[in-house]
Amino acid sequence: MAIRKVILIQPRRDGRFFGRGLSEPYTLMRLASLVPSDIPVEIWDEDLRELPIHTLGPQDLVGISAKTLLIDRAKLLTKRIQRQGAPVVIGGTHVTLVPDEVEPWADAIAVGEGYRTWPQIIRDFDRGALQKRYVDEEWAPLDARVATLQDRVLRQVDEHRNYWTPYLEITRGCPRNCTFCTAVRVSGRKMRLRPVDEVVAEIEQRRLKRFFLTDDNFGLNFRLHPAYMEELFRALAKLPLHGWTCQAEQMVADFPDLLDLAREAHLDKFFIGFESINPANRKELGGKARGEVARYDEVIRAIHKHGIGVVGLFVYGFDHDTFETFRAARDFIRASELDSVSATILTPYPGTVQRQELEAAGRILPHPAADGDGLSWARYDTNHVTFVPGSMTVEELTEAYDWLCKELFHPRQMAVRGLRAWRRHPISRAATRFVSSFSTDIGYRREFEHRYR
Numbered sequence: 151m152a153i154r155k156v157i158l159i160q161p162r163r164d165g166r167f168f169g170r171g172l173s174e175p176y177t178l179m180r181l182a183s184l185v186p187s188d189i190p191v192e193i194w195d196e197d198l199r200e201l202p203i204h205t206l207g208p209q210d211l212v213g214i215s216a217k218t219l220l221i222d223r224a225k226l227l228t229k230r231i232q233r234q235g236a237p238v239v240i241g242g243t244h245v246t247l248v249p250d251e252v253e254p255w256a257d258a259i260a261v262g263e264g265y266r267t268w269p270q271i272i273r274d275f276d277r278g279a280l281q282k283r284y285v286d287e288e289w290a291p292l293d294a295r296v297a298t299l300q301d302r303v304l305r306q307v308d309e310h311r312n313y314w315t316p317y318l319e320i321t322r323g324c325p326r327n328c329t330f331c332t333a334v335r336v337s338g339r340k341m342r343l344r345p346v347d348e349v350v351a352e353i354e355q356r357r358l359k360r361f362f363l364t365d366d367n368f369g370l371n372f373r374l375h376p377a378y379m380e381e382l383f384r385a386l387a388k389l390p391l392h393g394w395t396c397q398a399e400q401m402v403a404d405f406p407d408l409l410d411l412a413r414e415a416h417l418d419k420f421f422i423g424f425e426s427i428n429p430a431n432r433k434e435l436g437g438k439a440r441g442e443v444a445r446y447d448e449v450i451r452a453i454h455k456h457g458i459g460v461v462g463l464f465v466y467g468f469d470h471d472t473f474e475t476f477r478a479a480r481d482f483i484r485a486s487e488l489d490s491v492s493a494t495i496l497t498p499y500p501g502t503v504q505r506q507e508l509e510a511a512g513r514i515l516p517h518p519a520a521d522g523d524g525l526s527w528a529r530y531d532t533n534h535v536t537f538v539p540g541s542m543t544v545e546e547l548t549e550a551y552d553w554l555c556k557e558l559f560h561p562r563q564m565a566v567r568g569l570r571a572w573r574r575h576p577i578s579r580a581a582t583r584f585v586s587s588f589s590t591d592i593g594y595r596r597e598f599e600h601r602y603r
């Protein structure tokens with residue numbers, strides 16, 4: 151069967167926020183760029199518009215990328231698309247973690263990163279030989295220019311008009327193995343690096359002024375690859391960037407010279423996984439955090455000294471957490487100089503050590519699909535309790551989390567954090583820092599509010 155076009159779909163999550171999407175479909179942009187240029191390709195983002203599924207037919211190949219939280223929506227869309235006669239390939243993190251669960255309802259599944267298998271899937275469909283399962287077993291070498299963005303894809307996505315914050319990837323992987331994290335299975339333990347000249351070329355091609363790095367743990371490269379980081383920062387410093395943000399861990403504070411270079415490279419703030427303020431949880435934190443709040447304060451101060459902001463990421467519901475942990479977290483965060491803060495509930499994602507342990511102990515809460523067909527993952531959004539906690543009941547953990555979020559995201563508390571950020575900067579940057587702190591808090595408050603939708 152000759153292929154008519156390829157459609158790549160990002161299922162709905164947030165809708166538009168003041169006219170634009172919150173999550174750019176960056177992975178889909180790269181996969182779309184692997185489609186041969188003689189085949190039309192379109193990216194459909196359900197956050198931006200109603201999907202014209204009625205226009206699809208048997209000669210169209212549809213790919214849906216979904217993380218665990220969005221897999222229910224992906225399944226619903228798949229059923230509608232299949233009624234049009236178009237086959238649907240499911241890729242993304244969820245199918246990579248639990249392929250057997252998705253395979254029965256998809257026409258094909260793409261397990262793994264897909265840079266090798268996606269072109270093969272297109273070829274197979276074009277010759278009428280689509281297989282059921284494609285497994286990309288090797289981690290793509292990011293130094294080999296995989297999936298360079300095509301101009302036709304960028305024109306179509308029109309990212310500056312349609313999205314608040316463009317995404318960019320510079321490194322991938324994380325050698326840590328936090329028991330609750332999927333990164334090892336999805337991105338691999340080896341840290342992979344894109345060539346600096348390729349990163350610069352992509353920023354210039356996309357005319358980026360701001361971006362958020364999707365890298366699992368960019369900051370770990372301060373220790374693992376300091377020479378690479380220096381080269382990268384020196385190159386970014388020459389670009390007319392307004393600012394960018396990335397995920398990191400506390401040890402970046404121990405590299406003052408690199409922090410200076412990072413600031414010169416227009417780095418605005420780190421999102422740092424402090425994870426827990428309860429030292430009893432340290433075994434589950436993969437060695438990067440110990441629940442020691444005095445150290446957290448030192449880290450925040452040390453990074454601020456270089457003009458870089460700190461967003462604190464915290465997870466609740468570890469086995470040793472009690473209501474006292476929540477109260478202590480509230481007090482620490484209020485007194486801290488954090489620019490913004492995120493609060494999530496521990497979520498036992500498939501494929502994690504944590505889920506295996508909870509399953510073995512019979513502590514995963516049942517989550518059947520409403521139609522009785524398989525499982526529903528809609529509550530795996532880090533805002534719902536999905537397992538039996540160690541030291542609280544499900545209701546107590548839910549109540550404590552609600553209480554904490556209402557405390558942290560009260561408009562007065564968000565304003566206090568914004569004003570502190572304002573105070574720390576020269577007048578030329580103060581207003582931007584206030585807006586940046588406040589808008590990040592608003593984003594995390596919206597995440598919390600998903601509980602009530």
Ligand code: SF4
Pocket residue numbers: 324325326327328331332333334366367399423436438
């Ligand atoms: S350090 Fe971060 S990215 Fe790495 S395994 Fe732990 S939570 Fe995941």
